[in-house]
Amino acid sequence: MRKIIATLLVAALTASVMLPAVAAPTQVSTRIKDVAKVQGVRGNQLVGYGLIVGLAGTGDSDKSTFTVQSITNMLKSFGVMISTSQLKPKNVAAVMVTANLPPFAKPGDAIDITVSSMGDAKSLAGGTLLQTPLRAANGQVYAVGQGPVSTGGFVVGAGGSSQQKNFPTAGNVPNGALVEREVPMNFTDRDKGRITLSLSQPDFTTANRISEAIDQRFGQITVAKDPGTVVVSVPYNYNDNLVGFVASIEELAVTPDTIAKVVINERTGTVVIGSNVTIDQVAVAQGGLTVKIGQTTDVSQPPPFSRGNTVVTTNTTVQAKEEPAGLITLPASASVGDVVAALNAVGATPRDVISILQAIKAAGALHADLQIM
Structure with missing residues (x-):
């Protein structure tokens, strides 16, 4: 009996040596802040309609009636009365102005804005955006944009040839908008004393690992509600230091799991x-498989005094070669x-x-x- 067991052990060891080893995929740890965010902390999209002036004849044509009307309304606000038929808006372009208001932005902060032509302007290079209110989805103004436009492109035309790089009909104004109103951020449920983490890529395993990592650091204070949500109860000693508590959570290391x-x-x-x-x-x-088809033309000449006709014939050759x-x-x-x-x-x-x-x-x-x- 012992000989049989010994023989089986030797066979098992030999088989294990002969089997090819399959390396396990390397798993990399990352911070919680890189795979999840706190619910309630979000940016807001802003949009506005404005005019860019100072263009070198590359602005909208008089066919863009909305540009002509906008210029007339703007001049009227400054006390200048003019007929729309008298305007030739070659140096002016109507644009849509967009921006992203980051979370916790305060009045007086500067944010970047993007301008995009609405009419038939050829280029916005060298222009200046006039004061443009930027509104959110609720219709309220949260920022005001103004400043020189940077397109990052060029258009060259000479002798019937042209060259274009990037898109000269769109550009940006770095730090071109000033925040006028703060968006309130409520990232905690003060009645229940908890915060909620939202995973960037919902996954059961990753949500469970985040919950375990936080519990190991602070005790049993989390509940993995679903693959994309982890609810965290704020400890009593962190009630007056929520920023420090969130920072302590964000720096914890976890190994996210992803599907193949x-x-x-x-x-x-x-x-x-x-x-x-x-x-x-x-x-x-x-x-x-490579197939080559070739054609050759042959001329059939009749013998002398045979009263025959010259005939042109085409010979086709087909060659097939398989790699x-x-x-x-x-x-x-x-x-x-x-x-x-x-x-x-x-x-x-x-x-x-x-x-x-x-x-x-x-x-x-x-x-x-x-x-x-």
Whole structure:
């Protein structure tokens, strides 16, 4: 009996040595603040309509009636009365002004704004945005923008040729808007004394790990409500120091978990393969078939005094050549390194890799979410 057990142990050890080792995917820890945010802390979008002046004849034409009307209304506010038929707005352009009001922005803070042409202006380069109120979705003004426009592009035209870089009909004004009103931020439930964390990528495992990391640091104060939400009760000793409490949570390290995914961009030939991608045993063949068709023209000349006609004939030749296909077998549960090495071994180009991965997914051997952009 002992001999049989010893023999089985030796066989098991030998088999374990002969089996190829599959390296586990490397997991990287990150801060909670990089994978989650506090609910209630958010920015607000602002939009406004304005005029850019000082353009070198590249503004809207008189066909843009809204530009002409806007100029007339603006001049009227300054006490200048003029008819719309007298305006030639070549140096003025009507634009939409957009901005993102960051959370906790205070009155007097400066924020960046973006201007985009609405009419038929050729370029906004060298122009200056006049004072433009910026409103939120509730219709209230939260900032006012004004300043010189930077397009970051150019347009050159000479001798019938032209060159354009970037988009001269859109630009930005760095620090071009002043915040006039603060948006109140309520990121705590003061009645229940808790805050809520929202995950950037909802995931059951990641939410549970965040909850465990916070509990290890502060005790049992969290509840993972769902894959995208973790509710945290504020400890009594942090009631007067919520900023310090949130900062202590954000600096905790967790290891986020993600689903296996392969992202493909067919336009650029880009393939990004996640570390958790595995495949079943599958054989991949990659090769090409080249067919060449050629034509030659022959002239058939009749013998002398035969009263025959000269005939032109066309001879067609067909040559087919098949490149030797590279055939490789991918082992079961191959890692991402095995997949990449195997596809490189068959000489696959990025376009070929896309087709191969789609075929492997269709065969049911690729265990990952295949996302095509």
